[in-house]
Amino acid sequence: MTSLELARWQFGITTLYHFIFVPLTIGLAFFTAWFQTRWYRTGDEKWLRATRFWGKLMLVSFAMGVATGIVQEFQFGMNWSDYSRFVGDIFGAPLAMEGLAAFFVESTFLGLWIFGWGRLSKKVHLFTIWMVSASTILSAYFILAANSWMQHPVGYKMVDGKAQLTSIWAVLTNNTALYAFTHTILASLLTGAMVIVGISAWHLIRKNETAVFGSSMKLVLPVLAVSAIVTMGVGHFNGNLMVQQQPMKMAAADAVFQTQDGVGLSVFATGDMKSNPEGLNRNIQLPNVLSFITTGKPLGTVEGINDINAEYQQKYGPGEYAPVIWIAYWSWRVMIGCGMLMALLGLVGWWLARRGRLEDSARFLKIAIPAAALPFIASSAGWVFTEMGRQPWVVFGLLKTQDGVSPTVSSAEVWITLVGFTLLYGVLAVIAGKVFFRLAAKGPKTEDEEDPDNPHLGMAY
Amino acid sequence: MEDFTTLQVVWFVLISVLWIGYFILEGFDFGVGILMKVLGRNEAEKRAILHSIGPLWDGNEVWLIVAGGATFAAFPEWYSTLFSGFYMALFLILVALIVRNVGFELWGKGQSEAWRNRWEWGIAIGSFLPALLWGVAWANIIGGTPIDANAEFIGNFFDLLSPYTLFAGLASLSIFFAHGALFLELKTDGEIRTRAQAVAVKAMPVATALATGFLVWTIARQDSLNVLTLITAMAAIGSFLLACAYAKNSPATAFAGTAAGIALYFTTQFIDLFPHTMISSISSTFDMTLNFSSSSHYTLVVMTVVAVLLLPFVLLYQGWTYWVFRARLSAEDFGDIKTPLDLIDARKKEGGDGSGTGTGAGR
Numbered sequence: 001m002t003s004l005e006l007a008r009w010q011f012g013i014t015t016l017y018h019f020i021f022v023p024l025t026i027g028l029a030f031f032t033a034w035f036q037t038r039w040y041r042t043g044d045e046k047w048l049r050a051t052r053f054w055g056k057l058m059l060v061s062f063a064m065g066v067a068t069g070i071v072q073e074f075q076f077g078m079n080w081s082d083y084s085r086f087v088g089d090i091f092g093a094p095l096a097m098e099g100l101a102a103f104f105v106e107s108t109f110l111g112l113w114i115f116g117w118g119r120l121s122k123k124v125h126l127f128t129i130w131m132v133s134a135s136t137i138l139s140a141y142f143i144l145a146a147n148s149w150m151q152h153p154v155g156y157k158m159v160d161g162k163a164q165l166t167s168i169w170a171v172l173t174n175n176t177a178l179y180a181f182t183h184t185i186l187a188s189l190l191t192g193a194m195v196i197v198g199i200s201a202w203h204l205i206r207k208n209e210t211a212v213f214g215s216s217m218k219l220v221l222p223v224l225a226v227s228a229i230v231t232m233g234v235g236h237f238n239g240n241l242m243v244q245q246q247p248m249k250m251a252a253a254d255a256v257f258q259t260q261d262g263v264g265l266s267v268f269a270t271g272d273m274k275s276n277p278e279g280l281n282r283n284i285q286l287p288n289v290l291s292f293i294t295t296g297k298p299l300g301t302v303e304g305i306n307d308i309n310a311e312y313q314q315k316y317g318p319g320e321y322a323p324v325i326w327i328a329y330w331s332w333r334v335m336i337g338c339g340m341l342m343a344l345l346g347l348v349g350w351w352l353a354r355r356g357r358l359e360d361s362a363r364f365l366k367i368a369i370p371a372a373a374l375p376f377i378a379s380s381a382g383w384v385f386t387e388m389g390r391q392p393w394v395v396f397g398l399l400k401t402q403d404g405v406s407p408t409v410s411s412a413e414v415w416i417t418l419v420g421f422t423l424l425y426g427v428l429a430v431i432a433g434k435v436f437f438r439l440a441a442k443g444p445k446t447e448d449e450e451d452p453d454n455p456h457l458g459m460a461y
Numbered sequence: 462m463e464d465f466t467t468l469q470v471v472w473f474v475l476i477s478v479l480w481i482g483y484f485i486l487e488g489f490d491f492g493v494g495i496l497m498k499v500l501g502r503n504e505a506e507k508r509a510i511l512h513s514i515g516p517l518w519d520g521n522e523v524w525l526i527v528a529g530g531a532t533f534a535a536f537p538e539w540y541s542t543l544f545s546g547f548y549m550a551l552f553l554i555l556v557a558l559i560v561r562n563v564g565f566e567l568w569g570k571g572q573s574e575a576w577r578n579r580w581e582w583g584i585a586i587g588s589f590l591p592a593l594l595w596g597v598a599w600a601n602i603i604g605g606t607p608i609d610a611n612a613e614f615i616g617n618f619f620d621l622l623s624p625y626t627l628f629a630g631l632a633s634l635s636i637f638f639a640h641g642a643l644f645l646e647l648k649t650d651g652e653i654r655t656r657a658q659a660v661a662v663k664a665m666p667v668a669t670a671l672a673t674g675f676l677v678w679t680i681a682r683q684d685s686l687n688v689l690t691l692i693t694a695m696a697a698i699g700s701f702l703l704a705c706a707y708a709k710n711s712p713a714t715a716f717a718g719t720a721a722g723i724a725l726y727f728t729t730q731f732i733d734l735f736p737h738t739m740i741s742s743i744s745s746t747f748d749m750t751l752n753f754s755s756s757s758h759y760t761l762v763v764m765t766v767v768a769v770l771l772l773p774f775v776l777l778y779q780g781w782t783y784w785v786f787r788a789r790l791s792a793e794d795f796g797d798i799k800t801p802l803d804l805i806d807a808r809k810k811e812g813g814d815g816s817g818t819g820t821g822a823g824r
Contacts, residue, residue: 063566067559077544088537089756096534099527100771111516168763406545417552
C-alpha cells in the first residue's frame with residue numbers, strides 16, 4: 001500500500017475509535033449532571049446513587065477519549081502535512097479555540113468534580129459537572145466548525161495556492177457547521193440515553209436496584225425518543241443542504257447514476273455499484289420518495305453521479321469525482337436504519353413507562369440491552385458516510401486527499417504507526433471494555449453498602 | 462522581506478509560554494509518574510502518590526494540546542514540518558501518553574496486585590519516555606535538522622539522535638524527575654515524604670549539572686554569542702542551584718526554584734531559536750523564519766483576541782484547582798480507608814473540620 005492509503009486507514013481507524021468515546025462522554029456527562037441536579041433538588045438518595053454510577057462509567061469513557069484525542073490533533077501534522085500547510089491559516093484557529101475554550105475547562109472541572117466530592121459545597125460541586133457537560137458540547141462545536149469547513153469551505157480566499165482566512169465569523173457560523181453540530185449533539189444525547197436504557201434494562205431484568213435503574217430509565221426514555229426523531233429530522237435538512245453543497249455525496253448515497261425526475265428511494269439494492277446504471281439491481285424502492293426528500297417535490301430532478309462526474313471533469317480537470325458508491329450507499333442506510341430502530345424503541349419504552357409497565361415488560365427490556373450498540377454503529381456509519389462520501393476531496397472543491405498527505409513520511413513509517421496504534425487501541429479496547437462492563441454489571445452497590453457510616457463513594461483512582 | 466512582524470513575535474512568545482507552562486506543569490507529573498513505583502512501597506502509598514496529581518495531570522496535559530493547536534493556527538508551516546519530520550519520536554510520545562493516561566484512570570479499577578503492577582509500569586514508562594523525548598525534540602529544533610529548500614524534513618528518526626540531543630534528553634529527564642520528587646516532598650506526608658526528600662536531595666544536583674552542561678553546550682554552539690541567552694541560562698542555573706540548596710529543608714522554595722529553572726531553561730532555548738521556527742542543518746538559507754512559517758495577519762489578530770479573552774480565565778480556574786487540592790497526602794489517608802473522601806469523614810468524627818484546610822485532608 002502507498003503511504004496515502006496507509007495514512008487514510010490510520011485516520012479512519014483512529015478517528016472512528018476516538019468517536020466511540022466522544023458521543024458517549026458527551027451524553028453521559030449531560031445525564032450525570034442531570035441526575036446530580038435531581039439529587040441536589042430532591043435530596044433523594046436514589047439520584048445520588050444514579051449520579052455516582054453513571055458518572056463512573058462516564059469517567060472510563062472520558063479517559064479513553066482524552067487518551068486517544070491527542071493523536072487526533074497530532075496526526076494532521078504527522079500524516080497530512082501538506083493538508084496542514086494548505087488549511088493551516090483557517091483550520092488551526094478552531095482547533096486552538098477548542099483547546100483554550102473547552103479542553104482547559106473540561107479537564108480542570110472534571111478533576112474538581114471527581115476529587116471534589118465532600119470537599120466542595122454541594123452547589124459548587126453540581127456546578128463543576130455542568131461545566132464539564134457544557135465544555136464537552138462546546139468542544140464539539142469547534143471541531144465540527146473545522147470539519148464543516150472541509151465539507152463546505154467559506155470565509156476564505158486563495159493566496160499562493162493556499163487557503164487564507166478572510167472571515168472567522170463565516171467559518172464559525174457556516175450553515176454546514178450549525179447543522180452538523182445540532183445533529184451531532186442530539187446524536188450524543190441519543191447515545192448516552194440508549195446506553196443508559198440498555199444497562200438499566202440489564203439490571204431491571206435481574207430485579208437489581210430497581211429504584212435507581214427504573215428512575216434512570218424513565219428519565220432518559222423521552223430523551224431517547226425525542227433525540228432520535230429530531231436527530232433524523234436535522235439529518236434530513238442537513239441532507240438537503242448537502243444536495244446543494246456536495247451533490248455528489250447525496251447522489252452516491254442513493255446510487256443514482258443518471259439524472260432523473262421523480263426518483264424513488266432505494267431501500268435495498270444489490271449489484272456492482274459502479275457507474276453503470278444496469279449494474280445495479282434495485283430490489284426495493286419507495287416511489288418518488290427520493291425526489292421528494294431532496295427537492296421537496298415528488299417529481300423533482302435528482303442529479304446523477306455520472307452527470308455530476310462529467311460536470312466536475314469540466315470544472316476541475318480530468319479524474320474520478322465519485323466516492324466509493326457502495327460505502328456511501330450502505331453507510332447512509334445503516335445510520336438511518338439504526339436511528340429509526342432507536343426512535344421506535346424510545347417511543348415504545350416511553351409508552352410503557354407512562355402506563356407503568358416498564359419493569360414488567362421483559363421483551364422490551366431484553367431488546368433494549370443489545371440495542372445499546374445501535375448508536376455506536378449509527379455514528380460510525382455517519383462519519384464514514386460524511387468523510388468517505390466527500391472523496392476524492394479532503395477539502396471539497398479545493399484540495400484532493402492525495403495532495404494532502406505528508407510528502408516525506410515513508411510508507412514504512414506509516415506502517416509502523418498504523419500497526420502500533422491499531423494494536424494499542426485493540427488492547428485498550430479489551431481492557432477498558434472489561435472495566436466498563438464490570439462496573440456496569442456491578443451496579444451502584446459498592447463501598448457505601450459495605451460501610452454504611454460513609455455516604456461518600458470515591459470516584460477517584 | 463522582514464523576518465518577522467510584531468504579531469508573529471507575540472505568537473512566538475505565546476507558544477513559548479504554552480510549552481513552558483506544559484513543561485513546568487506536566488514536568489512534575491512526569492516525575493511523579495516515574496517515582497510512583499519507586500517511592501510507593503504498598504498500595505496505600507501508591508494511591509497517595511497517584512492522588513497527589515490526580516486532579517491536576519489532565520489539565521496539565523491540555524497545555525500541550527493547546528501548544529500544538531496554537532502552533533497549527535499561528536505557524537502552520539512550523540506545525541507541518543515539525544510534526545511530519547519528527548514522526549517516529551512523536552509516535553513514541555503519543556503511545557507513552559496514551560498508556561499513562563489510561564493507566565491513571567484504570568490503576569485502581571482492578572482488584573489484583575498484578576493488574577496494578579502492570580499499570581504502574583505503564584505509568585512509569587509512559588512518563589519516562591516523554592520526559593526524555595521532549596528534551597531530545599527541542600534540542601533538535603534549536604540544534605538543526607535536515608530541512609531542505611522546500612521546508613521539508615528529509616531525515617529519519619535516527620537523525621534526531623546525536624550526542625547533543627541525547628544529552629538534552631537526559632537533562633530534561635533529570636530535571637522533570639527532580640521536579641516531581643520535590644512536588645511529592647511538598648505534597649505528601651509521612652514516609653513517602655521522607656523518601657521523596659531523599660530522592661530530591663540526590664536528584665537535584667544531577668539535574669542541575671546536566672542542565673548546566675546542556676546550556677553551556679548550547680551557548681558554545683552559537684556562531685556569535687547571544688548575550689540574552691547567556692543571561693537566561695545563568696538565571697536558570699541559579700534557580701536550579703537554589704532548588705539544590707532548599708531541596709532538603711524547604712520543598713516549597715525548591716519547587717519554585719525548579720519551576721523557575723524550567724521556565725528559564727526553555728526560555729534560553731526559545732531565545733536561541735528566535736527568529737526562526739526550524740533550523741536547517743543542510744544550509745542556513747533553509748532555516749525557516751517566523752514570517753515564512755506564519756499564518757496571515759488576520760488569523761493572528763483573531764487568535765490574539767481569543768487568547769487575550771480566554772487565557773486569564775484559564776489561569777484563574779487552574780489556579781483555583783491547585784488551591785482546592787493544596788493539602789498534603791500520606792499513606793495513612795489511604796490505609797483501610799477506601800477513598801480519600803472517607804478520610805474527610807474520618808477527620809470530621811475526630812473533631813477536625815474536615816474541609817481539608819489542615820495538613821492533609823483527602824485527595
